[in-house]
Amino acid sequence: MRALFKWVLRIALMLVLAAAVVGFWKREEIQRLMAVNSLFSPEKIVHNFSHMDAAFKTVNLPRGDGATWELPYGPGFDLPAGTDQWIEDRSVTSLLVMQGGQIRFEEYYLGTTPDDRRISWSVAKSYLSALFGILLDEGAIASLDDPVVQYVPKLQGTAYDGTTIRNVLNMASGVTFNEDYLDYNSDINRMGRVVALGRELDDFAASLQDSFATPGEIWKYVSIDTHVIGMVVRGATGRSVAELLTERIVQPLGLERDGYYVTDGAGVAFVLGGLNFTTRDYARFGQMILQNGVHDGQQLVPAEWIAASVLPSAPTASGKIGYGYQWWIPVGAHEGEFMARGVYGQYIYFDQPRGVLIVSTGADRKFRDPGVNEINIEMFRKIAQSL
Template sequence: MKTVLKWLLRIVLMLVLAAAVVGVWKREEIQRLLAVNSLFSEEKIVHNFSHMDQAFLTVPLPRGNGPTWELPYGPAYDLPEGGRDWIEQRAVTSLLVMQDGQIRFEEYYLGTGPDDRRISWSMAKSYLSALFGIVMNEGAIASLDDPVVKYAPKLKGSAYESATIRNVLNMASGVTFDEDYLDPNSDINRMGRVVALGGELDDFAASLKDSFAAPGEVWQYVSIDTHVVGMVIRGATGRSIPDLLTEKIVQPLGLERDGYYVTDGAGVAFVLGGLNFTTRDYARFGQMILQNGLREGRQIVPAEWIKESTWPSAPTEPGKIGYGYQWWIPVGAHEGEFLARGVYGQYMYFDQPRGVLIVATGADRKFREPGVNEQNIEMFRKIAQSL
């Protein structure tokens, strides 16, 4: 009996030791997974959205040594009726309003400040669109109607094999992908765990085998399509997205602070939602886009690409919000009115004829409720029209 007890005790000790070794070996992965599981919790969401580098692997986007693009302050402006209530209801963390290149309104909320580098979520998709326009203009990509596998051969045999670049830019790949953020077993949340645990998103994209429609026929918001756009850019140029974005966009903008990308375990940027910049640095990008790609006489993004990419070319349903090449076009939009949008209340709203740019960041856990996006766009329009 004593021999059996000693044997059992020895096994238990070995299991405890093994668990301890694994715990140390996988400590960072376990910590990231725990962080992901509480990323959107009510008591942590505001802090987390300003400190994504504490939860994920990242790569820097250095601003370089050039002078900062100064954003002058114009005449003081107060929000229209209902604006303060909207800020509270929508858990807005920062709001910056620019008109004709001047800051008319800038405030921070819920304990955030101007130095916070806030997570972009899907506003990052519009940055990638701008970068795509640059590299295509430089000749790295021949046509939007090229198949994605021409530049991303790893996708051969996947659901993306018959999709074109235009299809993935339009979110019309037809690839089956569950974007339900509230379902822990959805594809979008499985993808988040891949990133947290150091997996590779290229493998994740290549593993998708099912389609619900032929490419180009149906619009459905599928975030992994944006990762495929990134694979195309990398394959066409032989360079990483962070290196290209830094050289082509970040450093020419004259930002205040370095930014950073969340990455997967292979160091590949989380291009569909992993950018982190200050609110004013988001505004610098937005102001350049508002000015049709120009900054102080330098054409950073081709003007024709901005016009084409912000046109509602995707096969969205009539009467619903439109979509271009990784940009949103509101219902009833006039020419030059479009936006970048991320979950939980991240926005860049553009009204080119009025010279208005609005940047908002948020931690709105009710962002999925019916009518919230429409309410936000209505407030942006009200602000633009009241300046």
């Protein structure tokens, strides 16, 4: 009996040791998975959105040694009635309003500061669009009507075989992808776990086999389309998106701080939502776009590309919000009114005729409630019109 007890004890100790070894070996994956599971919890969301580099693999986007683009302060103004309540209701963490290249209002909330590098979520898609336009203009990519598999052979035989670059830019690939953030088993959340566990998003994209529509026929917002744009960029240039974005956009803009991308396990940038910059540095990018791609006398992004990108060219439903090449166009928009938008309340709003740019970051856990996006757009319009 004593021998049996010793044998059982020895086995138990071996199992505990094995579990400890596996836990140590997989500790980073476990920590990242735990971070994903609590990323949006009420008590952590504001902090997490300013510290994504503490939970995920990242790649730096160095600002370089160039001079900082100074954003001068213009005269202050009174925000329109209802703004304070909107800031509270929408869990806004920063609000920066520019007009004519001057900061007219800047404030930070819920304990955030000007130095916080906030997660962009899908605002990152519009950055990728700008980079894509540069590469298209340079001839690295021949045509928007080229099939994606011409640049990404890995997608041959998948749901993306038969889609064009224009289709994925327009979010009209027809690829079946569940973007429900509230469904644990949705594709968007499974993709998040791919990033958390250090696996590869290229493999995830290549695993998609089903389509619900002919490419170009129906608009449906599926973030994996943006990852495929990133795959096209990498396939066309043989370089990483992080390197190209740093070289062509980040360093020429004269940012205050380095930025960074969240990456997957292969070091591939999470281009559909993984950018992290300060609010002012988002404003620097936005001001360059507002100026039709020009900064400091240099044409960083082709003006023709910006103009084409912000047209509602995607096959969206009549009377609904429009979509271009990774940019949003509000219902009833006047010429030169468009925006970059990310989940949980991230926005860069443009009113070109008024020379107005608004950057807003947030931690709004009710961002998907009916009418919230419309409320936000109406607030931006009120602010722009009050200047």
